[in-house]
Amino acid sequence: MNFKDIFKRFVGHNVGIDLGTSTTLIYVKGQGIVLNEPTVVAIEVSSNKTIAVGEEAKKMLGRTPEAIRAIRPMKxxxxxxxxxxEELLRYFIHQIQVKGLFTRPMVVVAVPSGITAVERRAVRDSVDHAGASDVWLVAEPVAAAIGVxxxxxxxxxxxxxxIGGxxxxxxxxALSDIVCNKSVxxxxxxxxxxxTEHLKKKYNLLVGEITxxxxxxxxxxxxxLKTEQSMEVKGRDLISGLPKTIKVNSKEIREALKEPITTIVTAIRSALEFTPPELASDIIDYGITLNGGGALLRGISDLIAKETGLKVECAESPVxxxxxxxxxxxxxxxxxSKMLLHGA
Ligand SMILES: Nc1ncnc2c1ncn2[C@@H]1O[C@H](COP(=O)(O)OP(=O)(O)OP(=O)(O)O)[C@@H](O)[C@H]1O
Ligand SMILES: [Mg+2]
Structure with missing residues (x-):
């Protein structure tokens, strides 16, 4: 570590970023979480200019005329x-700078643990080009565990x-490092x-991802659920091409969600199978902690508890x-610092 780095740390111009598929959150040292916005950018096609970022751009998803494109740049x-x-990060970093901050911040970014060296480099470069001085990467589960x-x-x-987007x-x-991990x-x-597929198949109804x-x-x-629920859904009839309203209930939606939820539960079970026995016994004692927006799906902790026989707790403010x-x-x-990812 050179003098410049040490100096920067004392000055404290530091920013943490969770660049998620659905949501981007930014933390500024001394201020806490200053930004929580959808990872969406709206662009004017003819000029390639950004016209909206975050919440405002998300409102445009699936609603844009041909001249505008709303993009989710993370997949x-x-x-x-x-x-x-890069554009999204530049916009967000600029936005927090306007709120009375510094020049080029030092940034810690959380990335999925399974990403390749090339993908890591892409994140690092994006954050770098967006105006950071130094960029550090940390595996998402490690950051989540520290956060919890x-x-x-x-x-x-x-x-x-x-469970993210x-x-x-x-x-x-254990001992500050990932012992085993699985990412699906x-x-x-x-x-x-x-x-979306369920509504298409059962009702010939076309809806957008926001719906x-x-x-x-x-x-x-x-x-x-103790009391099953229902709601009205509006979309376009695939056959007549006209707008249509239907009613869906929680039971059929649960049925539709079964497949992805089973994939998630199977992944958890398989991670448990690869856990060294001594650590497995700790997990029996301490249980599993859920985080990410998907942890807010009703009943998901109970289902995982039932399927694994372990205690499952959802973190407070999982996003x-x-x-x-x-x-x-x-x-x-x-x-x-020893938990940061090195290389690339
Ligand atoms: N109350 C809720 N019930 C079910 N799902 C929810 C709820 N609130 C948010 N979500 C879902 O959580 C997901 C977003 O979670 P999160 O913000 O943790 O993802 P992310 O960090 O952006 O994604 P990733 O980590 O995969 O890159 C979205 O799919 C969103 O629909
Ligand atoms: Mg995430």
Whole structure:
């Protein structure tokens, strides 16, 4: 570490970023979480100019005339559109700078544990080009575990499951490192797609991804509800081409969600099978911690508990755990620096 780095740490111009498939969160040292916005950018096709970012751009998803394109630049937890991601980061970093901050910040970014060296480089370059001075990467499950406050430095194993938009990440962490992990590209987005498919098949109804997500959040569940619910859904009839309203109930949505949820549960079981026996016994004692927006699906912790026979707890504010973890890393950099990803 050279003098410049040490100096930067004292000045404290530090930022933590959770660049998620669905949501981007930013933490600024000394200020806490300053930004929580959808990872969406709207672009004017003719000029290639960005016209909206975040919440405003998300409202445009599936509603844009031909002249505008609303893009989700992250797919399955990794950068699918490099330029647009950079644009999004530049916009967000600029936005927080306007709120009375510094010049070029030092940044810790959380990335999926399974990403390749090339994908890592893409994240690093994007953040770099967006205006960071130094960029550090940390595996998402490690950041989440730090954010939740799990005892990851102890020899006892902690299991954390992050159900995000693009990926579900499962990791067992002990002695400050990931002992075993599994990542599947099935999470919240896939739940939305199976709902879209269900409506197409059963009702010949075409809906956009925002509508499917809303159905999931409003009436979606992983286990039977005490009182089953229903809601009206508007879309376009595939046969007549006209707008149509139908009614869906929580039972059929649960049925549709079965496939992605089974994939997630199977991945958790398989991670448990690969966990060294001593750590497996810790997990019996301490259970599994769920985080990520997908952990908010009704009944998912109960279902995972039933399927694994283990205690399962959902973290408080599950969408914020990862960015909170990056914040703790910045706050106690020397304690956590050994947990950062090196290379690439
Ligand atoms: N109440 C809810 N019920 C079910 N799902 C929810 C709820 N609230 C949010 N979600 C889902 O959580 C997902 C987003 O979670 P999160 O913000 O943790 O993902 P991300 O970090 O952006 O994605 P990734 O980590 O995969 O890159 C979305 O699919 C969203 O629909
Ligand atoms: Mg995430």
């Amino acid at each position: 399955d937890g990794v950068i699918a559109d490099f330029e647009v991601t 406050g799990l005892p990851i430095e102890s020899p006892a194993g902690s299991m954390i499951v992050d 693009g990926t579900t990440e499962i990791a067992v962490i 590209r099935t999470a919240g987005d896939e739940m939305d797609s199976v709902i 499917s997500e809303m159905i999931k959040i409003k009436v979606g569940s992983a286990i039977a 914020e755990c990862v960015v909170k973890g990056t914040g703790k890393i910045l706050d106690q950099f020397s304690r956590y």
